[in-house]
Amino acid sequence: MRATGSQILDRVADVLALLRGLQTLRCPEADCLVRIRFRAVISEEVKRLTALATDHTLHAHHH
Ligand SMILES: [Zn+2]
Numbered sequence: 001m002r003a004t005g006s007q008i009l010d011r012v013a014d015v016l017a018l019l020r021g022l023q024t025l026r027c028p029e030a031d032c033l034v035r036i037r038f039r040a041v042i043s044e045e046v047k048r049l050t051a052l053a054t055d056h057t058l059h060a061h062h063h
Contacts, residue, residue: 025053034059 014024017037023046026035036053038046052058 025050027056027059028054029056032056032059 017024021039022037023039024035024037027033034053034056036049038049
């Protein structure tokens with residue numbers, strides 16, 4: 001995958017979020033902009049949010 005300038009800025013924003021104690025989950029679909037940002041919480045909640053972020057069938061209607 002070729003990184004565009006905006007994608008690099010996107011990564012920087014994710015790193016900055018991480019430094020503030022936030023984690024970013026993003027959909028694996030390249031064209032999908034769905035992402036979930038959260039503060040590290042209990043593992044059950046992380047699992048639930050991860051499933052939500054990575055299941056593109058849950059956000060496919062945005063296309
Ligand atoms: Zn998606």
